Amino acid sequence: MQITSIDDLQKAKGVGLAQLYPDKPKILVGMATCGLAAGAQKVYDFLSKKAQDAHWGGVVEKTGCIGFCYKEPLVDAILPGQPRVTYEQVTPEIAGALWEELAAGKIPEKQVMARIDVDDMILNGGPRKFYKGKLKGFLAKTPRYEDLDFFKLQRHIAMRNCGFIDPDNLLHYIARGGYFALYNALTAMTPDEVIAAVTTAGLRGRGGGGFPTGVKWASCRKAKGWPKYVLCNADEGDPGAYMDRSLIEGDPHSILEGMLIGAYAIGSSEGYIYVRAEYPLAVKTLQRAIFAAREAGLLGQNILGTGFSFDIKLNLGGGAFVCGESTALMASIEGKPGEPRAKYVHTVDKGLWDRPSNLNNVETWANVPVIIAKGADWYRDTGTEGSKGTKIFSLVGQVKNVGLVEVPMGVSIKDLVMEVGGGVPENREFKAIQIGGPSGGCIPKEHWGLPIDFDSLWDAGAIMGSGGMIVMDNSTCMVDVAKFFLDFLIDESCGKCIPCRLGLKRMREILEEFSAGKGSLEDLEELQSLSEAVKDGSLCALGGSAPNPVLTTLRYFRDEYEAHILQGKCPAAVCKDLITYSINPELCNGCTACVNECPQGAITGTKKEPHTLNASLCIKCGACFEVCKFGAVAVA
């Protein structure tokens, strides 16, 4: 379907809405990577086949991830005139049971997680209620999404379409107000007005730095040189952060529309998306979205009949963390090794092929259409003084409700972990939260009242980064965590400048000593001063922020370092040189599980007799600890 005018767009919206909410039953299966990893493909195949075989009058469709990764695979059922009902952890067997009832026109009760009464449709002029009148039976008792702890504090702006549309269906995106913001910008606003709106809205870069987006755009617009490039950074390399992947997989057109608006504001006709090759589904989804937009005329020449032209190319990353850095990313698009350069000349003046280039992150782009559609003031309503809007965090690690959460800026760490995340599992104790990936820091429990925004995290020694939040409990050793991040950064350092290349290695050696129970308090001082040197002396942000995990753990968990050095103890029982495994004969009932699992043959014993562990053979792999169901294996 060609969309070359506002009439076409309106028509597409009508068709899209009829597909999105048809007058017949609909089943949605969450098929982003997290869903697929949990087995959603089988569920989808099963339900599709059933529907086909039965000549069912309804539709079975795939959708993106709504964020509740921990409950995947998620299946939603929408029967006409009824609320949308979500089912959790649906296996093919459970899908079978669900199908029987749905096919008979009933709403199943089994595995129900929540219901949605109203679809907000924030860009579509108002909410759409799913049903009229009062709910009866179990549905009345089923919690609404907004009643669940996990969703209570959330506000989906960037993720507005995730879990509601088929990401491969352009019409679904348009049905929820998509590409209308672009039309508005192109016909009713000058480029300067677009930039002013983004600036007033207070949007700051969601990829890590938090640089004001509008300011960047304005500099790029002013820069001399042609052509100008608009780039999207989808090289999401932070371990523990996957919101960009999820946005792409759930709502790719929001990114394309954001880039189109940005290109109009800056005066660019060519764009690139640099995406990680490790995200095969995201790559395919983007390919399909770009193709669909091109087919419809929303990318290419004379878009929506306004004379504005823009097209996007897709570039696959080669697997290098440093390529998330702007100058390294541009070098990589040029087909070179991704080494950053000093930025005394900014990329907005001389970036890709030495032309003015504007790079923003996936989540930043996804926010842009909302700002244009709803206005800067609407957007400013959410968030804190210096950080407006919402931010998507991936709440992972030692926390009950693992998933993607989009919350207003300014929510406290405590609320995020305890309310949204449901706290630490198995009654263990919250110890710290690691924010901002390898460039970020660990924030301890004493500071968990801290509101999460760009500036207060910076003050605490961490950074917002791309929004990975890894919850750590008392089974996590902070020296080990510092070592872990250094390992990562040594691996990913491009090797161009000395402080980062050699400094990190030396820091790693010192930590290695600590985790072996060696080293002295002077070494702690050396570690501290070396960290400062690497921070000040490195060329790019990777090196400049690399010591953050060390510096924050030193700042907040010095006692743990000292326990390693002075007492030769690892309080969390992680550092292998400092721990021993043993079997408590009183708790051991002689099940032989550990005997069979031990790769060393270090555990001996017969059935129903307490086993014994020969410490001289033990390699401390922890296999026995893992398989023991009776808590008889002790580690200290």
Add this chain to the structure above:
Amino acid sequence: MSVTFKALENILEHYPPSSEHLISALQDVQAKFNYLPPEAMTAVCDHLGVPLSRGWAVATFYKAFSLEPKGEHDVAVCLGTACHVRGAANVYEKFRRDLGIAGPEGTTRDLKFSLRQVRCLGCCSMAPVAQVDEEIHGNLSQRKAGHLLRMYRKR
């Protein structure tokens, strides 16, 4: 798979002779042969008009490229932060022990498995995870890792 002129031509015909396509072309070669054979590298660089040294610079810089043949099954164990705090290091050691790989990464002698570390597969909700070929396996323990290898050995 042997490196044939035809196979390389099929890849190179998609790329106009310009240096910007180096990474993409090498990615295609890697996908086709599972590694970058030297003769393919020469062909790619010749076609795109870039010095061979630049080809090797790119190939050794990016993780996506391998200079040695890979095993039949690619076992990528996630050592991202979320997996790390849930015990991925021990799981990784288990894979290494069971596959008998001496270095941190490597390929088994029978070319059945290649083991490598990755930093975040973006499936943190199921940590620790590993990806074998295209399939993701989550909530791993050392015991499950053992099962997994046995399963793929039979395939």
